[in-house]
Each structure stands twice: as C-alpha cells, then as structure tokens.
Amino acid sequence: MTKKQKKMLWRIIIAAVLMIALHFAVEAFGDRVHEPVWFFLYLIPYLTIGYDILLKAGKGIKNRQVFDENFLMAVATIGAIAIALINKSGDYTEAIAVMLFYQIGELFQSYAVGKSRKNISALMDIRPDYANVEVDGELEQVDPDEVEIGTVITVKPGEKIPIDGVVVEGVSTLDTSALTGESIPREVRPDDEVISGCINLDGLLRLRTTKEFGESTVSKILDMVENATSKKSRSEAFISRFARIYTPAVCISALALAVLPPLFFLIRGQAPDWGDWVYRALTFLVISCPCALVISIPLSFFAGIGGASREGVLVKGSNYLEALSKAQTVAFDKTGTMTKGVFEVNGIHHSSMDNEKLLELTAHAEIFSTHPIARSIQKAYLEGMLFREDGEPVEKKDDLSGRKLDRERVSDVKEIGGNGITAIVDGMHLAAGNTRLMDSLGVQYINCHEVGTIVHVAIDGKYAGHLLISDVIKPTAKEAIRALHDAGVTKTVMLTGDAKNVGEAVAQAIGIDEVRAELLPGDKVTAVEELLAAKPERSVLAFVGDGINDAPVLTRADLGIAMGALGSDAAIEAADVVLMDDDPKKIALAIRIAKKCMHIVNENIIFAIGVKLICLVLGAAGVANMWLAIFADVGVMVLAVLNAIRALFTKNLRA
Amino acid sequence: MKKSYKIEVDCANCANKMEDAAKKTPGVKDAVVNFMALKMNVEFEEGADPKAVMKDVLKNCKKVEDDCEIYL
Numbered sequence: 001m002t003k004k005q006k007k008m009l010w011r012i013i014i015a016a017v018l019m020i021a022l023h024f025a026v027e028a029f030g031d032r033v034h035e036p037v038w039f040f041l042y043l044i045p046y047l048t049i050g051y052d053i054l055l056k057a058g059k060g061i062k063n064r065q066v067f068d069e070n071f072l073m074a075v076a077t078i079g080a081i082a083i084a085l086i087n088k089s090g091d092y093t094e095a096i097a098v099m100l101f102y103q104i105g106e107l108f109q110s111y112a113v114g115k116s117r118k119n120i121s122a123l124m125d126i127r128p129d130y131a132n133v134e135v136d137g138e139l140e141q142v143d144p145d146e147v148e149i150g151t152v153i154t155v156k157p158g159e160k161i162p163i164d165g166v167v168v169e170g171v172s173t174l175d176t177s178a179l180t181g182e183s184i185p186r187e188v189r190p191d192d193e194v195i196s197g198c199i200n201l202d203g204l205l206r207l208r209t210t211k212e213f214g215e216s217t218v219s220k221i222l223d224m225v226e227n228a229t230s231k232k233s234r235s236e237a238f239i240s241r242f243a244r245i246y247t248p249a250v251c252i253s254a255l256a257l258a259v260l261p262p263l264f265f266l267i268r269g270q271a272p273d274w275g276d277w278v279y280r281a282l283t284f285l286v287i288s289c290p291c292a293l294v295i296s297i298p299l300s301f302f303a304g305i306g307g308a309s310r311e312g313v314l315v316k317g318s319n320y321l322e323a324l325s326k327a328q329t330v331a332f333d334k335t336g337t338m339t340k341g342v343f344e345v346n347g348i349h350h351s352s353m354d355n356e357k358l359l360e361l362t363a364h365a366e367i368f369s370t371h372p373i374a375r376s377i378q379k380a381y382l383e384g385m386l387f388r389e390d391g392e393p394v395e396k397k398d399d400l401s402g403r404k405l406d407r408e409r410v411s412d413v414k415e416i417g418g419n420g421i422t423a424i425v426d427g428m429h430l431a432a433g434n435t436r437l438m439d440s441l442g443v444q445y446i447n448c449h450e451v452g453t454i455v456h457v458a459i460d461g462k463y464a465g466h467l468l469i470s471d472v473i474k475p476t477a478k479e480a481i482r483a484l485h486d487a488g489v490t491k492t493v494m495l496t497g498d499a500k501n502v503g504e505a506v507a508q509a510i511g512i513d514e515v516r517a518e519l520l521p522g523d524k525v526t527a528v529e530e531l532l533a534a535k536p537e538r539s540v541l542a543f544v545g546d547g548i549n550d551a552p553v554l555t556r557a558d559l560g561i562a563m564g565a566l567g568s569d570a571a572i573e574a575a576d577v578v579l580m581d582d583d584p585k586k587i588a589l590a591i592r593i594a595k596k597c598m599h600i601v602n603e604n605i606i607f608a609i610g611v612k613l614i615c616l617v618l619g620a621a622g623v624a625n626m627w628l629a630i631f632a633d634v635g636v637m638v639l640a641v642l643n644a645i646r647a648l649f650t651k652n653l654r655a
Numbered sequence: 656m657k658k659s660y661k662i663e664v665d666c667a668n669c670a671n672k673m674e675d676a677a678k679k680t681p682g683v684k685d686a687v688v689n690f691m692a693l694k695m696n697v698e699f700e701e702g703a704d705p706k707a708v709m710k711d712v713l714k715n716c717k718k719v720e721d722d723c724e725i726y727l
Contacts, residue, residue: 227689230689230694243671
C-alpha cells in the first residue's frame with residue numbers, strides 16, 4: 001500500500017470504530033444526553049472519513065465541475081444528515097456509513113488497480129538494468145542507455161541480454177520465453193544475432209551491440225505494450241460517453257424525484273411528504289457514480305493485453321484486441337507463415353541406387369554452388385538424412401563423424417545457366433538439374449507426382465532418379481487452422497506468390513479453405529480488398545504475414561498480424577498484432593485471449609449497468625434505502641474489478 | 656510534436672476528465688491519458704511551446720480534478 005492508501009485505511013478504521021461506539025452510546029445514554037450533543041459527536045466520524053470529499057466538492061463547485069462524484073457524495077450525505085435533524089430521528093449513522101463505504105470502495109479500487117498495474121508490469125519485466133562493459137580489463141556495470149553502438153558487452157550466465165547485438169565470442173543457449181512465450185531454449189554461437197530481453201542460460205557471451213538501447217527489441221516491446229491501452233476500443237469510448245451522460249441524467253432525475261411527486265400530492269391536497277421523496281432522491285445520487293464501469297473496462301483490456309504479451313502475443317491497442325475477437329476471415333501469406341520458408345530435400349524417387357548414395361553423389365556435384373536448392377542438397381547430405389524405400393525422408397543419422405563434402409572426389413564442374421550442373425564425381429559423369437537439362441542430354445526422365453522443385457539426376461547418360469526439394473510446412477500448421485476454426489473463424493484463405501499447384505498442395509495438406517496463387521505483392525493487396533468486400537458484415541478480416549514484403553497488406557487488412565517478428569522492425573511497425581515467435585498456433589490463441597477479454601468487458605458492462613438500473617428503480621419506488629445503494633455501488637465495483645483481472649489468466653486458453 | 660508525461664491520478668473517471676481538460680487546452684492538438692500506465696501523451700499544435708502549454712494543461716487538469724499531478 002502507498003502512504004496515501006495507508007492513511008485512508010486508518011481513517012476508515014477510526015471512523016468505523018467511532019461510528020459503532022456512538023451507536024451503542026446512544027442506546028445506553030440516549031435518554032440522559034440530548035441533542036444537539038449527539039449531532040456534534042456524530043460529526044467527528046463523519047468529518048474524519050469525509051472531509052476530503054467535502055473539500056473536493058467545494059473546489060468542484062468553485063471550478064464549475066458540479067457533477068462529479070465528490071459533489072454527489074457530499075450532497076447525499078449532508079442531505080441525509082439534514083433529514084435526520086429535521087425528523088429528529090437522530091439517525092446520523094446512515095450518512096457516515098455511506099461515506100465510509102464510498103471510501104472503502106475508493107480504497108479498494110486504488111489498491112486493486114495499483115496491484116494489477118504492478119503485476120502486469122512484473123509480467124513484462126524484461127527491462128534489463130545494466131550492461132557489462134569491459135573497462136581497462138575489468139567488467140563494469142553501466143546503464144544500458146549509455147552503451148554506444150559497436151561496444152563489446154559481456155553477458156554472464158543468468159543475465160538478461162540488455163541490447164541487440166551479434167555474438168563475438170562464446171556459445172550458449174538463450175531463454176526467449178519472456179519475449180516469445182516459447183519455452184524451448186535457443187542455441188547461439190559466434191556471428192549469430194541475438195536480441196535483447198532473452199536470458200543467457202549457460203555460457204559466457206561477448207556481444208558487439210548493433211543498436212542503441214532505445215532502439216533495441218526490448219525497449220520497443222515495452223514501449224508498445226505500455227502504450228497499447230492508449231488506443232481506446234469502442235467499448236471504452238462507449239463507456240466514457242455513457243459516464244458523461246449518465247451522471248448528469250441521474251442528478252436531474254434525482255432533482256425531479258425530490259420535487260415533482262411532493263408537488264403533485266400538494267396540488268391534489270394530500271400530504272406532500274417531502275422528507276421521504278428527498279430521501280429517495282438522495283439514494284439516487286449515491287447510485288449515480290459510474291466508477292465500476294469506468295474502472296473495470298480499461299482494467300480488463302489492460303489485463304488482457306498483459307496476459308497476451310506473456311504468451312508472446314503483442315497487441316498494440318485495446319481497439320485491436322476488440323478487432324481480434326471479431327476475426328472471422330483470416331488470410332495468410334504462405335511462405336514463412338504456414339511453411340518454414342526454407343527448402344529441404346523432401347524425397348528421393350526412382351533412384352537407380354541407394355537413396356542415400358544418390359544424395360551423396362548429387363551433393364558432391366553441387367559442391368561449389370551457392371544456390372538455395374544446391375545448399376539444401378548439401379545440407380541434407382551433411383546432416384545424414386535417411387530415406388525410406390519409397391523415398392520419404394525418415395530421420396537423421398546420429399553418427400556424422402567423417403561426413404564431409406570432399407573436393408578431391410569432384411572435377412570438371414560446369415554450371416549450365418538456369419538448368420543445372422554437370423560434374424565428374426568419383427569418375428562418373430553426373431548431371432543434375434531440371435527437365436531442360438535432361439532433354440538436352442537426351443535422357444528419359446520420370447516426372448514427379450509431388451509438388452516442389454525437382455532435381456533430376458543422370459549418371460553416365462542414364463537416368464538415376466530425382467530429388468524432391470520443397471518448402472517444409474510447419475509442424476503445427478494443420479493444428480493451427482483447426483484451432484482457428486474452433487475459435488470461430490469461418491473462412492481461411494491463403495495468398496501466395498507461388499505456383500498454383502504448390503499453393504493448392506500446401507492448402508490441402510493443412511486444411512485451408514481457399515487459395516489465391518501466383519500473386520505479385522501488389523495483387524495481394526487487391527486480393528485482400530476483394531476479401532474485405534466479401535466478408536460478413538461487422539466481422540473482421542485479419543491478415544497474417546511474416547512481415548517481409550507484405551507491409552502494405554498488413555496495413556490494408558482490418559487487422560494486420562505479423563509473425564516471427566523478433567528483430568524485424570518493419571513488421572512491428574506495420575502490424576497491429578505481433579506474434580513474437582513463428583508458431584501459427586499462436587493466431588488462434590490470440591483470438592481466444594481476445595474473445596475472453598471481450599467477454600469479460602461485456603459482462604462488466606451489462607452487470608454494472610444492470611445493477612445500477614435495478615437500484616435506481618428500487619430507489620425511486622422507495623424500496624431500496626441508502627445502505628443498499630452504497631452496497632450496490634461498491635459491491636459492483638469490487639466484483640467488476642475482480643472480474644477484470646481474470647483477463648490476465650491465459651493458461652487454460654492454450655491448445 | 657508528441658510528448659509523453661508521467662501522471663498521478665487516483666480514479667479512472669478522473670483520468671477521463673483530465674484527458675478532456677487537456678484536449679481543450681489551447682496549443683494541444685490531441686491528448687490521450689492512459690490510466691493503466693499512468694501516462695499522458697500529448698500532441699502539440701504546430702509552433703506551440705510544449706513547456707508553456709503543459710503549464711496550462713496542468714492548471715486545467717487541476718481544475719477538474721484537484722488530486723492529480725503531471726510530472727513535467
């Protein structure tokens with residue numbers, strides 16, 4: 001608790017004790033001590049608990065800010081005391097109790113908000129406090145803000161990486177979970193880029209910084225999350241509009257309630273019963289404070305955004321969280337989003353020898369090539385990839401000792417521009433390339449039934465089989481699409497620049513509804529515009545991309561989701577929601593978090609407004625007294641705040 | 656020009672009121688109060704002097720909510 005809160009707690013305790021003591025004192029000595037002694041005695045707890053409210057109300061009137069809650073509470077309680085004085089009932093407890101509960105409510109609110117603010121900030125406590133810089137051979141801890149680009153910093157095991165950089169020395173594993181929600185550690189070695197906010201797990205690392213602290217990933221993320229709640233959602237806008245109208249409306253009704261019915265009775269010649277109607281009007285005033293709504297809605301969003309960021313889902317504003325919950329159409333980029341965007345040998349077919357032998361020979365023929373296709377063949381060989389009889393890759397060999405590409409075995413390498421390569425490997429004439437190369441050599445080849453890039457191989461003029469090289473679908477892609485449908489997405493579309501058959505094959509494999517293939521970057525924007533026109537009314541179209549080349553599409557869609565965006569500034573800028581790692585399952589998780597949060601927001605709106613309306617009706621009918629009114633007010637607020645904090649918990653939303 | 660200020664305020668409704676008051680201050684193009692982060696982001700009009708404008712903003716905020724603070 002802060003000092004202010006502690007002081008308030010003491011005031012509440014003292015006032016409560018005094019009030020109860022006085023209550024019993026009246027019972028014991030009520031017949032011997034008379035007014036106005038009790039009145040003055042009761043003023044002590046009343047002023048103890050309410051003096052600041054009265055002062056604020058006075059200042060409010062001076063500054064022409066009449067309809068604030070201080071004014072309302074002041075009028076309601078002073079009115080209650082006045083009625084007690086006029087009726088000579090001596091019941092001052094009510095006014096004190098109303099003030100007391102109001103203050104308890106305020107205290108709880110400020111405590112709960114402060115606490116959740118702290119909790120949520122702790123979740124995002126990835127801000128590094130210092131950087132180790134070597135000065136005259138000794139390590140010194142300095143403020144990361146003061147470290148210049150290109151400085152070599154040391155990160156010890158267990159420390160956070162303070163600034164983005166490149167590893168100069170050392171091998172270690174990094175815990176990226178604070179940034180990505182991903183629990184599997186990542187290995188780094190010299191020349192690898194590392195991002196700030198990760199925790200160095202085991203080895204000593206020396207990094208050369210590539211950015212200033214303020215431009216580093218960790219600073220950007222913190223900045224983004226902290227400012228996220230500044231972008232207000234429609235629900236929040238609705239609530240502030242509502243609060244603006246609600247309080248004056250209730251005050252005017254209260255005035256009408258106090259004046260009109262008694263006048264009506266007066267005209268009809270009946271007893272006006274002023275006291276009763278004024279009391280009902282004062283009850284109105286107590287209910288009129290819109291606190292529960294005004295606090296719980298932004299708190300729900302804040303908790304939702306905080307909970308999401310713990311899962312590696314950064315939402316850049318409350319409005320985007322709202323949009324996310326309404327996503328019904330989701331369009332994807334293919335490469336890098338649903339597929340890994342790296343080419344791998346995915347099969348060897350019609351081989352005239354052992355599959356592994358063919359791979360070995362081809363890898364040697366491609367030994368000097370740096371083409372991505374050639375690289376993937378070299379990599380498959382070096383990693384000891386094994387294949388089944390039917391050519392599917394099965395596993396990787398464990399024992400890789402002595403496995404290398406041996407230049408001695410290769411000679412006469414000729415690249416045949418755009419078609420392939422010929423070389424002499426182990427004394428055999430080997431040709432590897434596309435169908436044009438085979439045609440030019442007059443070799444009969446067999447077409448592949450699978451989709452991808454096919455490298456045909458001929459040895460000594462005879463066909464020796466082909467290697468299938470394709471982009472690998474992410475292992476969670478299929479599950480991700482199913483999870484999206486479960487989360488209420490009705491249509492999934494894949495947009496790709498790739499050939500039609502490639503796109504369709506991937507879409508079919510993972511269960512995407514629609515494919516638009518062979519799109520140039522500009523066509524993707526047009527495609528998204530078409531989808532926008534076709535989507536159901538009031539629903540949201542989200543586009544998921546990896547942030548490379550698709551910034552215009554990210555901005556054009558209702559909601560842009562960038563994936564695997566760690567370190568990609570352009571994507572973080574362009575997108576509304578950023579998934580820190582590249583697991584497509586996170587999209588559905590993000591939608592579920594958003595839905596839960598919006599559910600809580602709606603619950604709070606309906607609950608708070610509902611209870612207030614019921615109390616207003618009961619108050620007008622004379623059923624509810626001021627006690628009930630203040631209980632309703634504080635109770636609703638407490639429940640709404642507790643409900644709002646639920647948005648922080650996301651564990652059970654993971655699939 | 657945009658600037659961000661740390662603020663101190665107790666209730667969310669008061670934060671809304673501060674936002675309104677700040678928006679109405681001459682020289683302020685737009686203002687957003689973020690109650691959860693206790694921050695006020697102010698966008699100034701072209702050619703306005705942030706320091707002078709913020710003094711007025713603070714004065715106006717104090718008018719609507721006595722118990723608030725903006726750390727300039």
